[in-house]
Amino acid sequence: MAQSLPFFQLGVDATERYPAQFISDWRALPEKPGIVVITDNAEQDALLEAMHRSQRFWQWRIYVSQPSALSMALSDGAHIPDDLESVWQDHLQYLAAIKNGESEPLLAWLWLDDGRELQPVRDASSRGIYRYPLLEAYNEERATPYHALLQLTQRGYLVEGELVDKVRFCPSCQSGHLNYVETCPHCQGLDIRHEHSLHCFTCGHVADQEAFTRSGKLVCPNCLTQLRHIGVDYDRPLETYVCQSCKHRFSEAQTKARCLSCDTFSAPNALIARQIYRYDTGIQTASLLRNGQTFQIPALSLNHLVDAPFLLSLLPWLNKLARRHQQQHLILALHLPGLESYGQKHGELKTLSLTEHLSERLNGLLRDTDLCCQYTPDTLLLLMPQTPQAALGRLQEKITELASLIEVDDFTLQVYAWTLPDELMTDDAANWLVMKMSGRVDD
Ligand SMILES: [Zn+2]
Ligand SMILES: [Zn+2]
Ligand SMILES: [Zn+2]
Numbered sequence: 001m002a003q004s005l006p007f008f009q010l011g012v013d014a015t016e017r018y019p020a021q022f023i024s025d026w027r028a029l030p031e032k033p034g035i036v037v038i039t040d041n042a043e044q045d046a047l048l049e050a051m052h053r054s055q056r057f058w059q060w061r062i063y064v065s066q067p068s069a070l071s072m073a074l075s076d077g078a079h080i081p082d083d084l085e086s087v088w089q090d091h092l093q094y095l096a097a098i099k100n101g102e103s104e105p106l107l108a109w110l111w112l113d114d115g116r117e118l119q120p121v122r123d124a125s126s127r128g129i130y131r132y133p134l135l136e137a138y139n140e141e142r143a144t145p146y147h148a149l150l151q152l153t154q155r156g157y158l159v160e161g162e163l164v165d166k167v168r169f170c171p172s173c174q175s176g177h178l179n180y181v182e183t184c185p186h187c188q189g190l191d192i193r194h195e196h197s198l199h200c201f202t203c204g205h206v207a208d209q210e211a212f213t214r215s216g217k218l219v220c221p222n223c224l225t226q227l228r229h230i231g232v233d234y235d236r237p238l239e240t241y242v243c244q245s246c247k248h249r250f251s252e253a254q255t256k257a258r259c260l261s262c263d264t265f266s267a268p269n270a271l272i273a274r275q276i277y278r279y280d281t282g283i284q285t286a287s288l289l290r291n292g293q294t295f296q297i298p299a300l301s302l303n304h305l306v307d308a309p310f311l312l313s314l315l316p317w318l319n320k321l322a323r324r325h326q327q328q329h330l331i332l333a334l335h336l337p338g339l340e341s342y343g344q345k346h347g348e349l350k351t352l353s354l355t356e357h358l359s360e361r362l363n364g365l366l367r368d369t370d371l372c373c374q375y376t377p378d379t380l381l382l383l384m385p386q387t388p389q390a391a392l393g394r395l396q397e398k399i400t401e402l403a404s405l406i407e408v409d410d411f412t413l414q415v416y417a418w419t420l421p422d423e424l425m426t427d428d429a430a431n432w433l434v435m436k437m438s439g440r441v442d443d
Contacts (some may be wrong), residue, residue, distance in 0.1 A: 005088060006034030012041055014264035017065070019081075026051055033059035033095060035088060040065060045133075052137035058105035059095055061088070063112075073119040073133045084310035096152060098289045106138035107157060108289055111281045118279040122163050125262060129167050129176035130276045146274060155307050156284035160277040168257070168271040175261035178271070182253035188265060191243035192253055199237045200227065206237055206249065242299055284308070285372050311373045311381060315420070318385065322421040329420040330387040332395070333437065334362075361402045365395070375433070392417050395437040 007020040016022045018037055021030060026047060029036060034178060041047055045068050051057045052074060062075040071078065081087050094112050097102075101108035109114045120130040132145045139145075152158040167176050184192050196209045198218070205222035212218045218234070220229040227233040239249040256265045284307050291305055306314075318329050362382065366372060371383040384391075396415060403413040418436055425432045 005085060006030070006032065008034055008036045009039055010036050010041075011039040012046075015039075022097050031056065033092075033162070035061045035084065036061040037065060037295055038075075044068045045070040049133060050138050050249070052109075052134060054265040055102075055105050058101055058109040058112075061091060070121060073094070073121050074137070076113065076115070076220075099291065100289060104289060105287075106134065107285045108283060109134070111285050111289055118158065120276045120278065122165075127173075127175045127177065128169075130165065147248070149279065153279070153282075155309055156282040157288065158279040159282040159287070161280050162278045163275055164278060164390045165276040166273065167276060168268070168273050170257070170259035170262060170264055171266055171270055171272055172260040172264040173259060174272070175259055178257040179260055179261040180255055180257050180268075183265075184241075184243035184248055185250050185252070185254040186244065186248035187243060187436050188242050188254075188256065191244040192241050193244060195241065195242050195249075197237055197242075198227070198234050200225065202233070206239075208242075209373065238343060248294070283374070283376075306371050306373050308373055308375050311371065311375070311383065312429040312433075314383070315432070316425060316427045318383075319420045319422060319425040325425040327386055328388045330384040330389065330392065330395075331418045331420065332382040332384070332399075333375075333418070333433075334382070334413060335416065335437075336378045336380075365398055365402070378438070381433075389417075390418050 009016060009020040009022050010026055010029070011016045011017075011024065012021060013021065014024070017039060020035075020037065023036075026036075038044055038047060044064060048062070048064075050071060051062065063080050064071045064075050064078050067078045085128065091112060095206070098108050098111075103267070106111065106118075110118060113257045118132055118134055120132055123131045126163075128145070131147070135145050135149070136225060149158065153160060168178060168180060169176050181190060182192060183190055197206055198209050198212050199206045200212075200220040200223065202225045203220060203223040205220055207221060211221050212227065212234075219225070220227060220234075227235070230236075240251060241253055242249050250303070256270055257268055257271055258265050285306065322329055362372060366382065367384070369385055371379045373383070375381045384395075396417075399413070400416050416436070422432070424435060
């Protein structure tokens with residue numbers, strides 16, 4: 001391995017096993033990004049958590065010599081690639097493309113390597129049963145990570161990967177420690193017993209079979225009738241359970257979940273069901289990191305990129321507004337169908353810098369009140385409120401001019417324009433866009 005690599009071994013004993021610089025305390029690692037391998041540390045998980053919590057190692061590659069409970073979730077694993085040199089070069093290239101890693105260290109760490117995922121780790125001692133150690137390290141203490149995960153997924157920053165498990169939680173305290181018990185449907189009592197009971201046809205008395213048995217014969221303890229033939233004198237009722245608390249008889253016990261953390265009883269359908277996924281970074285993360293955007297929903301007056309869910313929530317509202325106040329809003333869709341093949345040929349980084357170049361030029365064209373959104377990897381949507389269709393000609397001229405400035409082979413730019421109000425627009429703006437894009441009305 002080349003000496004030029006910023007490669008460090010972090011260990012408790014001073015055995016230099018790797019062609020790396022030996023360091024005994026992680027706080028002594030330099031500020032500049034590098035590669036570190038942690039060797040033989042019994043506190044490895046705590047060490048990894050501390051390093052991520054310091055918020056400065058998102059730029060690093062972190063390996064371990066031995067796997068530990070959290071090493072898959074918090075490091076690049078126990079396998080140091082043979083071609084570390086070229087892995088590091090790729091890493092640096094991606095790193096250079098990130099504008100705001102400081103403000104989004106978690107997403108930046110995940111985005112820097114395809115192999116990294118936000119991984120759940122099962123932890124029976126935790127109320128949530130599963131934890132996301134990486135999320136916890138960057139987002140401080142959170143009671144449950146699900147709200148954050150939902151937000152990040154809904155806004156396209158994370159996408160669900162493999163489904164790891166399904167867990168039900170107490171609706172009262174969100175604990176996953178539940179015990180399922182059969183209870184009396186009348187009084188919710190726990191003490192219910194299975195019974196072999198009989199039902200006397202003469203007087204209607206129901207009791208346990210034992211109460212009917214007298215010197216080898218079946219005799220009703222209530223009316224003293226001798227029961228000879230089943231179906232004629234007596235039968236066996238369907239209710240085969242009896243509650244020891246309220247004496248209620250029933251055929252089906254009610255299953256309840258008793259929370260082991262707060263003692264609340266809940267019906268199974270009242271429990272909060274959650275699916276535990278691994279997560280990858282979504283398309284919005286790439287644009288977030290590369291454009292230096294922040295998480296906040298931008299104010300409408302800003303000439304900013306917004307995320308797709310925000311735009312989708314805005315469109316139906318604008319449509320109603322347009323109808324009520326006789327306004328016209330213009331939506332331009334810039335479709336770059338060659339982008340995918342370009343991406344395959346030239347790689348993600350080059351493709352992203354092409355779209356960035358494009359965005360930069362588009363920004364010059366947008367007014368303060370316009371919004372821009374990378375709706376899909378190859379579709380940009382520009383929303384221009386209060387713009388009549390008549391303005392389109394001039395805009396289109398500028399866009400054509402802009403497209404010609406981008407000197408890339410096998411790359412085309414198609415522009416579509418739609419106006420609001422549109423009678424086909426419902427509250428489901430995503431569906432409307434699908435319709436519009438498949439219709440592809442060229443202007
Ligand atoms: Zn009962
Ligand atoms: Zn009887
Ligand atoms: Zn509870």
